[in-house]
Amino acid sequence: MNGVTGRMGYRQHLVRSILALREEGGLDLGDGTVLWPEPVLVGRREHALRVLADRHGLDPALVSTDLDAVLADPATEIYFDAQVTGAREEAITKAIAAGKHIYTEKPTATGLDGALRLARLATDAGVRHGVVQDKLFLPGLLKLRRLIDGGFFGRILSVRGEFGYWVFEGDWQAAQRPSWNYRAEDGGGIVVDMFPHWEYVLHELFGRVLSVQALATTHVPQRWDEQRKPYDATADDAAYGIFEIEGGVVAQINSSWAVRVNRDELVEFQVDGTEGSAVAGLRNCRAQHRSTTPKPVWNPDLPATEVFRDQWQEVPDNAGFDNGFKAQWELFLRHVYLDEPYTWDLLAGARGVQLAELGLRSSAEGRRLDVPELTL
Incomplete structure (x- = not known):
């Protein structure tokens, strides 16, 4: 080890x-x-x-x-x-x-x-x-997989993912991630860190990723290292990606180490389909079927009359979940x-590296790129 x-x-x-x-x-x-x-x-x-x-x-x-x-x-x-x-x-x-x-x-x-x-x-x-x-072995995604395998969604239309949290800059409080993560010359960056995760999540749950369009940026240009010395952050700390998946599914995933958490878990995926929707996090998963979907009405002149989160049903554990x-x-x-x-295997791992590489290239060139299928 x-x-x-x-x-x-x-x-x-x-x-x-x-x-x-x-x-x-x-x-x-x-x-x-x-x-x-x-x-x-x-x-x-x-x-x-x-x-x-x-x-x-x-x-x-x-x-x-x-x-x-x-x-x-x-x-x-x-x-x-x-x-x-x-x-x-x-x-x-x-x-x-x-x-x-x-x-x-x-x-x-x-x-x-x-x-x-x-x-x-x-x-x-x-x-x-x-x-x-x-992440394939997280309770929330295992529950999401159960819904997919059971045909709950009908035809899946889209996936929306939100991941991230505020990583301390290191001056007032010590950063909760090592400083090399923010130096491109040391292999850092949120795209190379997280896009391999998004590749296998999307591939295993929804299908092969066919194209990627991404914008990677460095929101916090200066940080302080483990010795509290300032350094220039040369790697991206946020990335906003759109992924086309076989079967017509569109996924958009935001990844950021410069966002404060206003969601139930550090990562959440919302899946919308013709017959139902679900929101899965690390441990929990909530669903809303077509038959129980309410009728929200847009009226900016009046306060909301309903709590939208209360209109979703918790997907039960129905099993014990071990550490993923x-x-x-x-x-x-x-x-x-x-x-x-x-x-x-290592070929699956190569797909993750490929998506990260194409994501960075997409951001640099400002265009959508196809993701060729890999073979040995």
């Missing part, structure tokens, strides 16, 4: 996924077999890694700053990468050459050529490979051990 000293690598992948599986006694495959994941912590800062190992009672011998040595160990079967994007392609290339199965955060590379190269290398090497696509990162880890481990089907 390379990059577990970072926020996402530590909280979601190490603690809430791998260590959570160990606390449950391992991954029970249902036939008497139990997989017991043994994490090897890899990174550049040995002290930080040893602090984590000591905190969670992990074997101190399974801590290393020497990635090559860890990859040379036949006991290590899976390589996981949660590093900064700029370091990912080289490390994954080494892991594939060492015959390791690959599981990685996204973006998988800094450009489409690199992302496709990794997909081809892994396929040619015959190793299993997967990319984190965690952990749920996908379980599927990948089963894929490695049992060869069960798994579609979220």
Whole structure:
């Protein structure tokens, strides 16, 4: 596990996924077999890694700053990468050459050529490979998927997404995201961070993205880093995108680290169809069927006489929902051990890189761009 000293690598992948599986006694495959994941912590800062190992009672011998040595160990079967994007392609290339199965955060590379190269290398090497696509496993989107699969919407017309929150500039209060996120030269920017998410959400729930038109901008041009020193923000911190999806669905998604939250959750998707609509967030989903749709009347001279949010019905859980990162880890481990089907591979990851690349190009050129279908 390379990059577990970072926020996402530590909280979601190490603690809430791998260590959570160990606390449950391992991954029970249902036939008497139990997989017991043994994490090897890899990174550049040995002290930080040893602090984590000591905190969670992990074997101190399974801590290393020497990635090559860890990859040379036949006991290590899976390589996981949660590093900064700029370091990912080289490390994954080494892991594939060492015959390791690959599981990685996204973006998988800094450009489409690199992302496709990794997909081809892994396929040619015959190793299993997967990319984190965690939002598909969120309770809110699982409920939305249930509505889609049940035909609730009729013909889906449009998707409207709102994501974001105010990231502190770093002068008055410490920023809640690392400063490299706001430097293009370090691989930062909200397009490269979020468009890969939007690609797999749209692709899995509604269909392949056919075109993109985006406007990316930097609303906050100066920020302060972890040492409270000012720096120029050279990466985009907001992006406004329109995506054409096969079947005639139109999606528009706003992504921003310079917006204050006035919605129920940090991300929400409204889906409108001929037979009904729904609004899904991280955990909740509300729906309104055609038969219960009220008749709002536009009259700016009178105050609203109804509370529109109260006219939606909560979609019930009807099931228990585990941590989304952990749920996908379980599927990948089963894929490695049992060869069960798994579609979220490095080619799927390359589609996300492609959409981010085209989104930035669309913004720079001021025009809509087609999204070609990727193949190996």
